[in-house]
Amino acid sequence: MEDMSGPYLIRGSVSLPEAELMWRFSRSSGPGGQHVNTSDSQVELRFDLASTEALPEVWKARALERLASRLVGGVVTVRASEHRSQWRNRETAAVRLAALLAEATAPPPKPRRATKIPRGINERRLRVKKQRAETKRGRQGRDWG
Numbered sequence: 001m002e003d004m005s006g007p008y009l010i011r012g013s014v015s016l017p018e019a020e021l022m023w024r025f026s027r028s029s030g031p032g033g034q035h036v037n038t039s040d041s042q043v044e045l046r047f048d049l050a051s052t053e054a055l056p057e058v059w060k061a062r063a064l065e066r067l068a069s070r071l072v073g074g075v076v077t078v079r080a081s082e083h084r085s086q087w088r089n090r091e092t093a094a095v096r097l098a099a100l101l102a103e104a105t106a107p108p109p110k111p112r113r114a115t116k117i118p119r120g121i122n123e124r125r126l127r128v129k130k131q132r133a134e135t136k137r138g139r140q141g142r143d144w145g
Helices: 033-037 056-066 088-106 119-136
Strands: 009-011 021-026 042-048 075-081
Touching: 009 088, 021 088, 042 088, 056 088, 075 088
Parallel strands: none
Antiparallel strands: 021 042, 042 075
16 A cells, blocks of 8 residues: 655645544445445544644644634544545545644634725715616606506
8 A cells, every 4th residue: 555645734834743643444334335344444533633733832722712613622533434445535534634724723814904985986876876766766656557
């Protein structure tokens, strides 16, 4: 079996530390027919977010806060069982974990700066609104026939 196509980048030069990843394999319920009954192709990947040294402190705090609902004792778990092969499920799980951590450690969006609506745009809006009112008023209560 060939080696993982690792290191899985989270963002910048920070990647998932191979040594801190805990793998568990079990029988999958997915596709594979009789093959499923004999091979442990489902992958469970666990990463101890609370005690890792691989992430900068700021990122770690951010991730712990954002993933609070997913953590069990500071450990985040990702499962993959879409593929028949354990190797492909390992790939999927690792990529999924890296994406999850990338999203959880991303800096918060910049606050929106309030800007003033240009006078021309506001006037045009009011003009169109008046025209519409005129059109509708024209449809009222005439004896059309």
